[in-house]
Amino acid sequence: MLWNVDLTLVDVAIVSRDAYAEAFRAVTGRPLVKLVPPMGRPDSEIVFETLAVNGIQAEDDHLPRFLSALAAAFADRRGRLAKEGRMMPGARDALKSVSRLDGVVQTVLTGTVKSNAVHKLKAFGLDKYIDFELGGYGEEPYPKATLLQVAQGRAKQRLGTPFTAANTVMIGDSTRDVQAAKIGGAAVIGVASGRSMTSELREAGADLVLPDLSNASEVVAAVAGLTSPAGRKAG
Incomplete structure (x- = not known):
């Protein structure tokens, strides 16, 4: 079970912008004028676009230096996350309820770097439901669809079970999340809690779309349905 983080489980946009x-x-010695919107993109992609829109010619060492600086800046602000951010409606109950399903291991597939993903979820007490070692993160040099397959490979190595669209579910709020899941090989539940509307998530190919995570029973039923033989056949 793969969760997107930002605008699916938490919203810490103010702190993230300050850290950026x-x-x-x-890294550049200049003030940030414009930060490109995340829109489901990984930090590595956001960094390059942000450099470009601010008139900085990217050099070979810019990305690793920026990601390292971003992790440090975010860690310095972790005390602000719960005060200035918010947990998305129903996130805790959804994670807790899904954790009770037999055979389910929950991790994240996120555009944010690993250390920042941990800080974001820990600030709201959501980290205890997540196995961070099996996830995929924004500092890894892969598109999100490939990153999903990397996460599946990590899970297979740990658990000894091959993971495919038949037993992998992703939950995300953006059309990019949906597209990555479909390309990477996972069933996908869209939640219209972010910048993508219900109609956009459906058009992108989501197997199911929920308004948010506030109905934990609905989330559990969706996950169970998509990983059952009947659910796979219907999909």
């Missing part, structure tokens, strides 16, 4: 601004200044 500090990292940008640390």
